[in-house]
Amino acid sequence: MNKANQDQPPSDIEDSQTSSDSSDGSSKYAGLFRRPETGAFMGMALVFIVFGFFGYEKNFLSVIGSSTWVNHASTIGIIAIPIGFLMIAGELDISVGAVLPASAMTLGVTSGYYDLPIWIGITLTLCIAAAIGWINGMIVTRTQVPSLIVTLATLFAVSGLTLSLAILTTNTTQVALNAPGWAKALFGGRYLGGFRSSVFWWIGLTACFIFILHYSKWGNWIFALGGDKESARNAGIPTNKLKIALFMLVAVCTALAGICQAIQFNSAQSPTNFTLIFNTIIAVVVGGVLLTGGFGSVMGIFFGTLTLGIVQQGINFTNIDRNLSSLIIGVMLLIAVLMNDTFRALATSWSTQKKKNGGDI
Amino acid sequence: MNIKKTLATMAATTFIATGAWAQDIAVIGGSINDGFWNILKKGVEDAGLMVEANGGSVNYLLVPNYDNFGPDLVTLIEQAVAQGVDGIAIPVWVPESQMPALLAAREKGIVITLYNAGADKMEELGALNYFGSDEYVAGVAGGKYLAEKGAMKILCHIQIPGAINLESRCQGVVDGAKEAGSETYVVRMPANLDQDMVGTSEALKAELIGDDSIDGIITLAAWASDAAANAIEQLGANDRVMLGTFDLSSSVLSRIESGKQTMGIDQQPYYQGFLSTATLFAHLKFGTKIVTEPVLTGPAIVDASNIESALAGVALGAR
Known part of the structure; x- marks a missing residue:
């Protein structure tokens, strides 16, 4: 059922705002309303207005001010979309918290400490990440262990391995990395008044992922996997291969984020990034993906990530006592999700009203 | 050389200080879920009373946790710059990541003072002073x-x-x-x-x-x-x-x-927060400067011999 929403071409998101004005709901606006990302967009718009107002005095809206929260969102966003794919397909991957530092350290040790050419370091980093993703996928598909537990195990295994290999090879847990000019420009540059390279990677990847999820057969397969695994397999979808590929995609995208981070900040550290696990899952859920799988959209996750970035960084542009930061972050996220749910409920009831538009499965 | 640098920074500061009608400073620090930083925060807040009485403001920016330390710190430095502050007090924990951002901030005429970590980076940053231990x-x-x-x-x-x-x-x-x-x-x-x-x-x-x-x-x-x-x-x-x-x-x-x-x-975190905030503001507002540098706030060992005075400080949230 939900899949029906995905087949419409994406139209200008700005229109969704005007749609709230037209109470009679012409079929064009109804379509916009039903789109899963509309709720996520509304949540984002809400927190943006709140922090735009309270943070105005401290330049929250200026170019350099906005670059801080967009930059923060970009690292999470690169990882959150493939995580969203996995969640739509009914799985979870929390090993990203270890894969990110592991990737940064791999690059730091090979191209920083041992001074190998950067392209060798990058290739090796991506390969190692792909291998971790493959291991995750193999264990999940070959055993009955839930992916949460499998990736929990790899989270610890990879972080332990990162620490011990770092100590073994470099005798420290933090390595410096000086990338050559082209790599710096590609992965760790700053453009348009402060936006990091990772922001452009994020936007580019979002475009690719929109195509994959909403316009290719793989997208159909992913939704089918999260909807009903048995029927998906009976329909001839290579479910195991698809899942392994998704786990590998998550790990490789995480490695890309790690590479951007290491080159941008000229250093890599080994401590496990537990916050990243929460942040990616929060971004995906705020973006309207159901925890039970089968429903979601790439633009929704994109807006969800921006919401998270605005809320987490926006707090610093206000005069609120810092002891209350976490409380405000929690409340704002809850409001954003509630807003999203309200819109989804609205969307679902609307689509049942207009069955002829939404009943093609 | 060092004096020249300081003079240049001071000149830039005076220019900014006369241009703006208030001296705003940012103090960047660690997560307050950590008891140590709550004590340090008290130092910043106590100094903040003096800052506000003299028409300035203090924005205390902190990393949410230590999971993604270098990048998080750079984000905070950029935020402080975006907010148009005149001075930044910050520890240097991840020099490779932080130094480019701090040098860029200094280019804009922002005065930097260091505390808690990074004494060896004072000269390179042309920092006002350092308050902390090693x-x-x-x-x-x-x-x-x-x-x-x-x-x-x-x-x-x-x-x-x-x-x-x-x-x-x-x-x-x-x-x-x-x-x-x-x-x-x-x-x-x-x-x-x-x-x-x-x-x-x-x-x-x-x-x-x-x-x-x-x-x-x-x-x-x-x-x-x-x-x-x-x-x-x-x-x-x-x-x-x-x-x-x-x-x-x-x-x-x-x-x-x-x-x-x-x-x-x-390592007396209260002093690290209090002194870095107070001296940074005083420098911006009154042009004063502590001559001794770096200023060491530790290590001070507390054992059975000096426990009484330490206990009094803890009860007030300053130790």
């Missing part, structure tokens, strides 16, 4: 102290493996103990046990059971010391194991008072 030196002092009190094998507990400041503290303990002829055993616990009192306590208990030649423990945070004290208590090993810790809290001091803990290494 992790390694403090570690040496702690290791030496326990070894001289008779500990032969000291366990040094790292709660966030890989955090460079913690690693250098334990490296200091290793070298300090060695100087006094004792051995040190560095234990890096999985990072998920960070701030986990029960988990850490049980893990330390296991270490003490596993090796009964351990007769000293040094923890690197006050909460970890509570966990270690609990482990020692459970085993009834108070006579066998001496306990020392970095950083103070009321529970650490009450144990020192009752003889259940040997010592605590204080």
Whole structure:
């Protein structure tokens, strides 16, 4: 059922705002309303207005001010979309918290400490990440262990391995990395008044992922996997291969984020990034993906990530006592999700009203 | 050379100071979930009263946690710059990441003062001053102290493996103990046990059971010391194991008072927050400058001999 929403071409998101004005709901606006990302967009718009107002005095809206929260969102966003794919397909991957530092350290040790050419370091980093993703996928598909537990195990295994290999090879847990000019420009540059390279990677990847999820057969397969695994397999979808590929995609995208981070900040550290696990899952859920799988959209996750970035960084542009930061972050996220749910409920009831538009499965 | 640099910075500052009608400063620091930073925050807030009385403002920006340290710090520096502050007080923990951002901030005429970490970066940044102690030196002092009190094998507990400041503290303990002829055993616990009192306590208990030649423990945070004290208590090993810790809290001091803990290494975070905020603002507003640099706020060892005065400070949230 939900899949029906995905087949419409994406139209200008700005229109969704005007749609709230037209109470009679012409079929064009109804379509916009039903789109899963509309709720996520509304949540984002809400927190943006709140922090735009309270943070105005401290330049929250200026170019350099906005670059801080967009930059923060970009690292999470690169990882959150493939995580969203996995969640739509009914799985979870929390090993990203270890894969990110592991990737940064791999690059730091090979191209920083041992001074190998950067392209060798990058290739090796991506390969190692792909291998971790493959291991995750193999264990999940070959055993009955839930992916949460499998990736929990790899989270610890990879972080332990990162620490011990770092100590073994470099005798420290933090390595410096000086990338050559082209790599710096590609992965760790700053453009348009402060936006990091990772922001452009994020936007580019979002475009690719929109195509994959909403316009290719793989997208159909992913939704089918999260909807009903048995029927998906009976329909001839290579479910195991698809899942392994998704786990590998998550790990490789995480490695890309790690590479951007290491080159941008000229250093890599080994401590496990537990916050990243929460942040990616929060971004995906705020973006309207159901925890039970089968429903979601790439633009929704994109807006969800921006919401998270605005809320987490926006707090610093206000005069609120810092002891209350976490409380405000929690409340704002809850409001954003509630807003999203309200819109989804609205969307679902609307689509049942207009069955002829939404009943093609 | 140094004077020239300072003069240039001062000239730039005066220009900005006369251009704007208030001096706004940003203090960038660690997570307040960590007791140490709450004490430091009190120092910043107390100095903030003086700043506000003189028409300025203080924005205290902090990293949410230590999971993604370098990038998070750079984001905060950029935020401070975006907010148009005139001065930044900040520790340098990850120089490779932070230095480019701080140098860019200085280019814009923002005055930088350092605290807690990064004394060696003062000159490169043309920083106003440094307020803090040296992790390694403090570690040496702690290791030496326990070894001289008779500990032969000291366990040094790292709660966030890989955090460079913690690693250098334990490296200091290793070298300090060695100087006094004792051995040190560095234990890096999985990072998920960070701030986990029960988990850490049980893990330390296991270490003490596993090796009964351990007769000293040094923890690197006050909460970890509570966990270690609990482990020692459970085993009834108070006579066998001496306990020392970095950083103070009321529970650490009450144990020192009752003889259940040997010592605590204080770097006086209140001073780090208070002095860096107050002197940075005073420099921007009045053009004053402390001549002594760097200003060391530690290590100061608190043990049975000087516990009384320390207890009074803890009750007021400043130690």
